[in-house]
Amino acid sequence: MEYKLLFKDYSKALGKGKLLGLKCSDCNNITVPPKMTCQECGGTNLEIVEVTKKGKIVTFTVVSVAPEGRENEAPYITALVELDQGPWIMGNIANVEPSETTMDIIGKEVKLSFRNFPGDRYAPGNQARPTFTLV
Ligand SMILES: [Zn+2]
Incomplete structure (x- = not known):
C-alpha cells in the first residue's frame, strides 16, 4: 500500500x-x-x-501552556472544525482573543487559511499548518 x-x-x-x-x-x-x-x-x-476552506467550529480549547519551543505563543485557541464537505480538522483560531472566548464560538463559521511554523526539535523547518478566522 x-x-x-x-x-x-x-x-x-x-x-x-x-x-x-x-x-x-x-x-x-x-x-x-x-x-x-x-x-x-x-x-x-x-x-x-x-477541499472548500469553509466550516464550523465543533469544539475548542484555550491553550495556556504551549509545547516546548512555542512558549511565547500562548495563550492561543485550538479548535476542531467540521469543514462544509465533511472532514474534521484542527487548527488555531487567529482572530479571537483567547481571554475573551466563550462557548458561544461553537457552531460559528470559520474560513481556513494557513500559517508557516518554523521548525523545532520535533519537526523540520517551515511547515504550513491550518489556521482559522471567524467569518
Ligand atoms: Zn470510503
Missing part, C-alpha cells in the same frame, strides 16, 4: 493556499489531512481533490 498524498505535499499545497483531501470512490467520504486509507470505510480507491 502506498500514500496517494504525502503529508509533505499536503503541507506544501496548504502553504500555497490550497487545501487538499482524498476523496474515496467507494463511499464518497473526503479524508483530510491525508491518510493511507479512507477514514470512513478504510477503502484505498482515493483521488486527490481540492
Whole structure:
C-alpha cells in the first residue's frame, strides 16, 4: 500500500493556499489531512481533490501552556472544525482573543487559511499548518 498524498505535499499545497483531501470512490467520504486509507470505510480507491476552506467550529480549547519551543505563543485557541464537505480538522483560531472566548464560538463559521511554523526539535523547518478566522 502506498500514500496517494504525502503529508509533505499536503503541507506544501496548504502553504500555497490550497487545501487538499482524498476523496474515496467507494463511499464518497473526503479524508483530510491525508491518510493511507479512507477514514470512513478504510477503502484505498482515493483521488486527490481540492477541499472548500469553509466550516464550523465543533469544539475548542484555550491553550495556556504551549509545547516546548512555542512558549511565547500562548495563550492561543485550538479548535476542531467540521469543514462544509465533511472532514474534521484542527487548527488555531487567529482572530479571537483567547481571554475573551466563550462557548458561544461553537457552531460559528470559520474560513481556513494557513500559517508557516518554523521548525523545532520535533519537526523540520517551515511547515504550513491550518489556521482559522471567524467569518
Ligand atoms: Zn470510503
